[in-house]
Amino acid sequence: MSFFRVIMPATIDHLGDFIASLSRWLQQQGLAAEKIGRVQLAVEEALVNIFRYAYRGKPGEVEIRGGIVEDNRFVIEILDSGAPFNVCSLPQPDVKSGLRERKLGGLGVFLIRNMVDELVYRREGDRNVLTMIVAKSNGRFSSSRQKVRAGA
Amino acid sequence: MSFFRVIMPATIDHLGDFIASLSRWLQQQGLAAEKIGRVQLAVEEALVNIFRYAYRGKPGEVEIRGGIVEDNRFVIEILDSGAPFNVCSLPQPDVKSGLRERKLGGLGVFLIRNMVDELVYRREGDRNVLTMIVAKSNGRFSSSRQKVRAGA
Amino acid sequence: MEIDVRKEAQAVVMSLTGRMDAVAAPQFDRTAADLLAQGDRRIIIDFASLEYISSAGLQSILALAKQLEDSQGSVILSNLAGPVREVFDISGFSLIFPIYDRCEDALASL
């Protein structure tokens, strides 16, 4: 069973390094390129929020863990030691209005929800743990994605 | 005081990720491009040996730490949990003979020694720790490099 | 990300290549600010070679469009496909902008 872990400083400079390192592991494990792109988007949004809101620019680290369960489901966990925040508690943003009414911002967590099959937040000791689950096979992925989208 | 740390799986696939992540930090800290190239070479040689000899292809992790002391000296530590091995104990390889007599291999640690100002090995708990020190300013770097080279 | 800027008679075309992530978005903001400062009011953003966009990229494009609206200008999109198209669709951004299949079609519309 392959297990992946990367720990790096929580700075925007390392965003690309986090994404590159995780993506390499996902590719080795045979996740399709299209799904790797979705994970990249979810992980970027989560990391940028951690750098910006959880640590507010103060020094800190982020850990990303990867594992596979039931031979088919990728479990990706993102851990930070910043301010406690339950990402899953956010209300649905406005994705309907036109140019004039649209407010800037507020799409990051919404995109995360739409890119993964399951999203779970928990506080573990002094760390935030955000768990993303993505099914490898297409069938399961599409159907559960629909479900998540409807509920988001 | 800026401190850097990266932890990733000890596999050759992540060699480039380790180097990219560390180099980004070194660049942020103002180390000259030429010296970053030397650190990259020393770190690559150390990492490849850890993947190949310390872990012998078995799963494991490598940690690279970076710090700056005395405003001028970069301290880079590479930690692994593989078989104990004092890199500094190796004899000088043959760097004089011609094509026919030259043996393949045996240049990695020699290059490490020549790229850094100081190289120190220690065992810490169940980990190997290889410390590389590189001076930021040119003056000190050249002079101590000469010293190391003569002694290598 | 690379940004190629081409000035045509009817509009300026910004062609994006690579990944428009949170690190790349500020680069788009700077280029867009330069164009506004030069008096350009009609901007076509061509996504033919863009392989990735995150919310930071969306915000940059929305911010540009809002600035242009104040001065009777407009942002038009072309060649939206694949994962980038999907992000525009999910976020409802596809409804905010005029979108053309090809850059030439966008130019012809002006």
Place this chain on the structure above:
Amino acid sequence: MEIDVRKEAQAVVMSLTGRMDAVAAPQFDRTAADLLAQGDRRIIIDFASLEYISSAGLQSILALAKQLEDSQGSVILSNLAGPVREVFDISGFSLIFPIYDRCEDALASL
């Protein structure tokens, strides 16, 4: 690393671009093995666009030269400069190979 192979009358020129690290070296080995299989015996390695080499790269080049020596062939180097040159100097590899400033000079020597 990118490897560009150009067959000239006197020799084959392998031009290396980028970084020849432990991940890239096996790619060099494969290309070199192909050339040997095609009967090429004189190989010029041009380093004009190589910015980095580690011991894995040195070993690959030495291994090729050793194979060629057995069959009366040779490896010649050109455009060694900067950090790559330094690695060749420190390791004594500069003494093992004929080295020319420019690729044309290496070709002219044959």
